[in-house]
Amino acid sequence: xxxxxxxxxxxxxxxxxxxxxxxxxxxxxxxxxxxxxxxxxxxxxxxxxxxxxxxxxxxxxxxxxxxxxxxxxxxxxxxxxxxxxxxxxxxxxxxxxxxxxxxxxxxxxxxxxxxxxxxxxxxxxxxxxxxx
Amino acid sequence: xxxxxxxxxxxxxxxxxxxxxxxxxxxxxxxxxxxxxxxxxxxxxxxxxxxxxxxxxxxxxxxxxxxxxxxxxxxxxxxxxxxxxxxxxxxxxxxxxxxxxxxxxxxxxxxxxxxxxxxxxxxxxxxxxxxxxxxxxxxxxxxxxxxxxxxxxxxxxx
Numbered sequence: 001x002x003x004x005x006x007x008x009x010x011x012x013x014x015x016x017x018x019x020x021x022x023x024x025x026x027x028x029x030x031x032x033x034x035x036x037x038x039x040x041x042x043x044x045x046x047x048x049x050x051x052x053x054x055x056x057x058x059x060x061x062x063x064x065x066x067x068x069x070x071x072x073x074x075x076x077x078x079x080x081x082x083x084x085x086x087x088x089x090x091x092x093x094x095x096x097x098x099x100x101x102x103x104x105x106x107x108x109x110x111x112x113x114x115x116x117x118x119x120x121x122x123x124x125x126x127x128x129x130x131x132x
Numbered sequence: 133x134x135x136x137x138x139x140x141x142x143x144x145x146x147x148x149x150x151x152x153x154x155x156x157x158x159x160x161x162x163x164x165x166x167x168x169x170x171x172x173x174x175x176x177x178x179x180x181x182x183x184x185x186x187x188x189x190x191x192x193x194x195x196x197x198x199x200x201x202x203x204x205x206x207x208x209x210x211x212x213x214x215x216x217x218x219x220x221x222x223x224x225x226x227x228x229x230x231x232x233x234x235x236x237x238x239x240x241x242x243x244x245x246x247x248x249x250x251x252x253x254x255x256x257x258x259x260x261x262x263x264x265x266x267x268x269x270x271x272x273x274x275x276x277x278x279x280x281x282x283x284x285x286x287x288x289x290x
Contacts, residue, residue, distance in 0.1 A: 006180035006221060006241040030235040036228060043224065045236055047199040047263035076188030079248060083182035083197055110199035110263015 008082065014089045024069065025086035029112075033092075037124060040096065040116040046088045047110035048072075054112055058100055063092040067112065097121055180241040181217065181265075189277055192247055192269040199263035200236070206260070208267070210253040215269075218242040249275050 011027040029044040042065075046054070049067035057064040067088040097119035104115040181196040196217060198206065206219040220240040251269040259266045 006237055006239040008178055008180050008182045009237060030237075031233055032224070032231065032236050033233040034226060034229040034231045036226075036230075041226075041229075043236065045199040045263070047197040050262050074184075074186060075193050076186040076191070078184075078186050079192075080183060080185035082177065083184065107262075109201060109260070110197075 011083060011086070013086075022068070022087065025084055026089050027086050028090050029065070029067070029088040031090065035096075038118055040094065040098065040118065042092070042112075042114040042116065044088070044090070044112045044114075045110065046107075046112050048085065049088065049107070049110065049112075051105075051107035054105065054107060056103070056105055056114065058094075058098065058103070061094045063094055063116075065090050065092075065112070065114070177243075179243045180221075181243065183243075183245065185245070187248060190271055192249065192251060192271065194245070194265075194267040194269065196265040196267075197263065198260070198265050201263075203260055206265070208258055210251065210256065210269075213247045213250055214244055215247055215267075216242065216244045217265075 009030060014026045014028045029046050031045075032041075032043040034041050042063075044065060044067075046067040048069040050070070053068045053070065055064075055066040055068075057066075065088070069085055069087055072085045094116070098116045099119045102117045106113050181198045184193075184195040186193045194215065198219075198221075201219055201221050205222065206217070209216045218241060221238045223238040247269065249271055252272040253269075255270045257268040259268075
């Protein structure tokens with residue numbers, strides 16, 4: 001077991017995402033973003049969102065991720081509530097050129113994984129130095 | 133490891149006073165939640181995973197948000213009235229990458245919850261879908277509310 005204890009990260013509500021027509025709160029998902037030589041990967045926690053409800057939009061360098069939850073029927077009387085049900089929305093500005101044809105999105109256990117391969121021009125080029 | 137028990141916290145000795153204070157605090161929270169969208173919970177235990185517990189006449193429902201936790205890394209047990217959820221959220225394995233952002237947390241967790249009623253632990257149904265765990269805990273026959281018919285006094289007119 002890892003020696004860190006997990007605590008609840010309270011979901012942060014997104015501010016000003018344009019007027020929403022849905023009657024649910026909109027949260028900012030927690031994300032990891034990492035870059036390798038060939039691609040940029042974005043991992044976002046969006047519990048309750050099935051893959052077909054994920055909306056990804058790349059507009060020049062603006063990446064928008066939106067996840068909508070299906071309506072939750074709450075059964076019975078509420079005894080205890082530690083989180084709220086809601087949609088997810090977050091926008092990113094990408095710095096490197098992305099090959100948008102090859103973007104891959106997958107969803108597993110409520111975690112969205114987005115692999116954004118870099119365009120050829122943006123890949124680092126090795127420059128060999130010749131010794132004279 | 134953090135163990136959280138619900139709902140049997142006890143106020144210390146001043147009878148009535150703290151309950152009044154608690155009630156006032158709840159009313160204040162409710163009032164404030166109108167402005168904040170009602171999302172944050174004043175009773176959050178802070179221990180992962182966050183839960184929603186509801187109940188009807190025959191069943192207790194427990195929901196937990198556990199994104200990224202595989203079924204095999206999660207353990208659910210019921211002893212008496214105590215439901216325990218424990219497990220581990222593992223970090224993603226990556227090699228030769230630079231992190232730009234690292235907001236997702238990982239680690240192990242253990243949360244114990246005292247259920248308001250006994251449940252039939254043999255008939256519990258657990259389902260994990262899209263990172264949300266749903267537990268359906270049926271109550272055994274003897275704790276289900278029973279309707280009691282009241283016999284009215286026969287009134288004879290005339």
